[in-house]
Amino acid sequence: MTAQLEQKTEGARVTGRQPRSTKWNGSKGHNRSDHRFATWWWFTPALLALVLIHYAPSAIGGFFAFTNWKGIGKWQFVGWDNFASIAEGGPTTTALINTFIIGISFVVLTNVLGLLLALGLNRTVKSRNVIRTLIFAPVVLSSLATSYIWKFIFEQDGPLNEFLVSVGLESLQRTWLGDPATVLPAIIMVMVWQNVGLVMVMYLAGLATVSPELEEAASLDGATLWQRFNYVVLPAIMPSVVIAMTLMLINGLRVFDQIQALTGGGPYGASETLAVTIYKETFVMGRFGFGAALALVMSVIIIILTVAQRLLLRSNAKG
Amino acid sequence: MFRYTKKTFLREAFLILVALVFLLPFYFLVNLAFKNGSDALTTSAMQLATNPTLEAFGQALRGGRQATLMDGMLNSIIITGGSVLMLVAVGSISAYTLSRRTGKLSKVAMGLILVTMVLPAQAAIIPIYVGMRNVGLVGTHVGTIIMYSGALLPIAIFLYMGFTNGIARDYEEAAQIDGASRFTVFRKIIFPLLSPATGTVAIFTGLIVWNDFFTGLIFLNGSDAVTLPVVIYNFVGESVSQWNVIFAAIIISMIPILAFFLVAQKQFIQGFTGGVKS
Numbered sequence: 001m002t003a004q005l006e007q008k009t010e011g012a013r014v015t016g017r018q019p020r021s022t023k024w025n026g027s028k029g030h031n032r033s034d035h036r037f038a039t040w041w042w043f044t045p046a047l048l049a050l051v052l053i054h055y056a057p058s059a060i061g062g063f064f065a066f067t068n069w070k071g072i073g074k075w076q077f078v079g080w081d082n083f084a085s086i087a088e089g090g091p092t093t094t095a096l097i098n099t100f101i102i103g104i105s106f107v108v109l110t111n112v113l114g115l116l117l118a119l120g121l122n123r124t125v126k127s128r129n130v131i132r133t134l135i136f137a138p139v140v141l142s143s144l145a146t147s148y149i150w151k152f153i154f155e156q157d158g159p160l161n162e163f164l165v166s167v168g169l170e171s172l173q174r175t176w177l178g179d180p181a182t183v184l185p186a187i188i189m190v191m192v193w194q195n196v197g198l199v200m201v202m203y204l205a206g207l208a209t210v211s212p213e214l215e216e217a218a219s220l221d222g223a224t225l226w227q228r229f230n231y232v233v234l235p236a237i238m239p240s241v242v243i244a245m246t247l248m249l250i251n252g253l254r255v256f257d258q259i260q261a262l263t264g265g266g267p268y269g270a271s272e273t274l275a276v277t278i279y280k281e282t283f284v285m286g287r288f289g290f291g292a293a294l295a296l297v298m299s300v301i302i303i304i305l306t307v308a309q310r311l312l313l314r315s316n317a318k319g
Numbered sequence: 320m321f322r323y324t325k326k327t328f329l330r331e332a333f334l335i336l337v338a339l340v341f342l343l344p345f346y347f348l349v350n351l352a353f354k355n356g357s358d359a360l361t362t363s364a365m366q367l368a369t370n371p372t373l374e375a376f377g378q379a380l381r382g383g384r385q386a387t388l389m390d391g392m393l394n395s396i397i398i399t400g401g402s403v404l405m406l407v408a409v410g411s412i413s414a415y416t417l418s419r420r421t422g423k424l425s426k427v428a429m430g431l432i433l434v435t436m437v438l439p440a441q442a443a444i445i446p447i448y449v450g451m452r453n454v455g456l457v458g459t460h461v462g463t464i465i466m467y468s469g470a471l472l473p474i475a476i477f478l479y480m481g482f483t484n485g486i487a488r489d490y491e492e493a494a495q496i497d498g499a500s501r502f503t504v505f506r507k508i509i510f511p512l513l514s515p516a517t518g519t520v521a522i523f524t525g526l527i528v529w530n531d532f533f534t535g536l537i538f539l540n541g542s543d544a545v546t547l548p549v550v551i552y553n554f555v556g557e558s559v560s561q562w563n564v565i566f567a568a569i570i571i572s573m574i575p576i577l578a579f580f581l582v583a584q585k586q587f588i589q590g591f592t593g594g595v596k597s
Contacts, residue, residue, distance in 0.1 A: 037491055037501060038412075038419040043428060046413035046472060053447060053469030054435045061442030071449060117337075124323055125331045131338045133584055137345075140580050140587060142530040144548045145569045148555055149344045152351075152364075152562050159347060159364040193341070201588055254441075257532045261552070275441070275533070282445055283537055295441035303437055 065293035070286050082293035092294065095272040099253055099298070102188060102273060103305070106252030107245055109192045114199025114244065119229075121200070122207045132204070136197035143194050147261035150190045151177065154262075177263050180270035187271055190258050195251065199244045206240030207233070242313050246306055253302050274298040352376065352566040359563035375567035382564065383554055386543065388571055391550030394539075396575075398463050398546055399528045403521050405468035410475030410520055411483075411513055415505060417476070418483035435473045448537060458542030466534060471524045478523070482516040483509070522590030529576065547572050 065082060069075035086092045117135060121128040138146055153159050154176035161173045176186045210233050218228050234241075256275040259265060265272035265280070274294060282291030347364050353371040354362065362369075380388060417425050447466060448457065456462025490512075491504050499507070510517075532548040539545045540553075551572055558564050580587050 037488070037495075037504060038416040039501060040416065040420060040424070042412045042416045045409045046476065047428075047431075049409070049469040049472045050431050050435065053466065054438055054443065054473070055431075057443035057446040057450070058438040058440075060446040061444075064446070065442065117334075120330060120334050124327050125334060126323070127331060127335060131334055134338050135341060136588060137577075137580065139591065140526060140530075140576055141573055142532070142548050142551070142576075144530075144532045145551055145572055146344070148551070148565060148569060149348050152566075153344065153347065159343075162363060162365070193344070198591070201591075257548075260532070260536075261555075278441060279533070279536070283448075288445055288449070292442055292445050295445065298441050299438075 061292045062296055064289050065296045067289040068287075069289040069292075071282075071288040075289065078289070082290050083297070085290075086294060086297060091269045091272060092277055094269055095274050095277040096297075098184065098271060099255075099273045099275075099301070101184060102191070102255055103249060103252040105188050106191055106195075106255075107248045107309075109188065110195050110199045110248045111241070111245055113192065113196050115203050117196065117200040118203035118207055119233075122204065123212075132197075132200070136201055138194045139198045141194075143191075143257040144261050146194055147190055147258045150186075150193075151262050154186055177271075178267050180267060183263060183267065183271045187255075187258055187262055190262065191252070191255060194258070195248065199248065202240050202244045203237060206237030210236040238313075242310065245309060245313065249305060249309055250302055253298070253305065274301075348566050348570065351563050352570050354563050356561070356563060359561075375563040376571065378561075378564045379554075379568035379571060382558060382568070383550060384557055385541070385553060386545045386550050388547075388550060388554070388568055390543070391545055391547040392572070392575070394460070394544050395529060395547040397460050398467070398544070399525055401460065401464040402467040402471070402528045403525045405464060406471055406475040406524050407517055407520055409468065409472060410479050411510060411517065412505060413472075414476045414479030414483045415509055417480060418486070432473045432476055440470070444534075444537070451538070457538055458544055460544050463534070463538055463544065463546075466538060467524075467528050467531075471527065475520045475524060478520050479513060479516050482513050486512055518586060519590045522587055526576075526591065 064075075066077055066079060067075045068078050068081075086096070121132055125131075155161075156175050160176065164170065164172050174182060176182045215228055215232050218232050223231070254275055255273055256279065259271055259273055259276050260279075263271045265276045275298065278291050278294045278298065281287045281294060350368055351359055351364060352375050353368040353373075355370075355372050355374050358368065358370075359375075382388075383390070386394075417428055451457045451462050451466070456465065486509065490508050494504050494508055530548065531546075532552065535546040535549040536552065540549055545553075551568060554568050555565055
């Protein structure tokens with residue numbers, strides 16, 4: 001459970017197993033001896049991959065975002081036209097707004113619920129290991145496959161509506177994925193279900209670093225539950241908070257599988273996100289230039305929000 | 320202070336209840352897959368399958384117009400296996416090189432790796448697709464393996480470097496004095512020492528590749544090399560509302576990962592969080 005910790009101790013064990021470097025030559029000799037190991041030739045495959053799969057395509061993609069390229073044949077520069085049509089209202093603007101809504105609610109929900117689960121399952125509860133494993137299980141499964149189970153649950157005559165009837169709430173019945181008012185909450189719920197186990201495990205790893213003595217001392221000194229959390233637990237798990245929030249923000253903004261499986265972007269584009277629109281525009285409609293512009297917008301949003309969130313968390317941690 | 324009190328008991332009961340509700344989707348999944356076509360339509364999803372049948376599983380295995388589930392399984396195994404092999408081989412040797420060749424060039428290379436994390440990956444996939452299409456690699460195992468290994472290589476190198484940096488040079492020096500070549504030193508001494516990192520890299524990247532749908536949809540749909548998620552996606556499109564058959568197909572597609580997960584739970588959770596954390 002204490003993944004990060006064990007990771008570190010494992011690293012330490014590897015180094016610990018060997019005799020310590022003797023440094024009989026001083027630092028200069030050490031440097032020279034380093035050159036006896038490995039050669040830069042060994043880095044060529046990695047360099048090729050970096051250039052061919054990362055740098056060149058990103059640069060080319062950024063370039064074609066300013067063209068009306070169709071993926072084949074001639075193209076022209078169109079300046080900022082692609083970006084203007086993304087922002088001018090219509091389906092892509094909806095996709096942009098949906099991406100923000102999903103991204104932000106996803107970060108908040110996974111982190112709040114994940115932290116609560118981690119706190120609940122941290123100590124004393126006897127069945128904690130079993131429950132942890134069960135809640136983590138969806139993380140390792142294909143999010144496309146699990147989304148289909150939820151699609152069934154949300155069906156017109158599916159288990160959710162059936163449950164509402166059985167508790168006398170017929171009036172709340174609806175086609176959850178066909179109603180623009182409920183489609184986004186339904187999708188967010190599926191995403192949270194799939195990922196909350198991962199966040200929980202990350203917080204459990206953080207909680208393992210909180211010393212029980214310190215917590216006990218605080219409680220003997222009359223600290224309330226909230227004070228104990230705020231002054232003892234929270235500072236210790238701050239690294240987990242930063243990592244979990246960053247990861248969930250990026251994953252939330254990039255969501256594709258769940259939407260493609262649950263709604264395909266419907267009804268009438270009400271659940272489209274940037275990733276789904278990029279797929280449709282580029283690979284279904286063949287508008288490669290426009291798709292590249294959308295992809296660039298999405299990447300820039302992800303970078304800006306991630307950096308903003310990090311800065312926010314850092315200033316919070318200090319203050 | 321952390322004793323088992325009445326309060327703890329209440330907390331435990333509540334958490335068990337939460338876990339049960341959390342697992343309900345899996346109950347629907349398994350329960351419905353064992354019902355026959357008419358029961359699946361007429362009986363409640365909560366109601367246990369009265370005469371469990373493997374009918375749906377048979378249909379799921381035979382179905383799939385373009386590629387069957389087993390085709391998808393085989394393709395997923397080839398592509399995931401190939402990508403993980405590449406990532407372990409290239410990742411470990413690159414990380415080792417960066418750890419031993421200290422100096423300016425090494426710093427530049429590290430920088431190149433770190434910057435990939437903020438490159439617009441979504442914008443990159445379109446030129447990669449066009450480039451691969453032009454050289455005939457779209458829809459092939461090889462092209463997809465290259466794509467995945469290239470995309471995940473920075474993470475693999477990063478994970479490996481957490482270990483290579485900590486390895487003392489004494490064993491390597493001793494082996495070299497005994498006449499071992501550089502590559503022998505790497506293969507016989509360094510690589511075995513890296514096995515915990517290899518485990519993390521294999522589990523973390525393997526899961527990403529195995530479960531990835533987007534890349535498969537773009538690079539493979541319509542070809543013979545379709546991976547499991549793409550097969551499932553097409554399968555659902557072809558068997559409208561035959562939920563028992565769809566669920567049987569989903570269960571079959573989950574078996575390999577669930578088997579791995581149950582056997583090596585701890586390594587899975589460690590590998591996954593270990594990968595995520597860096």
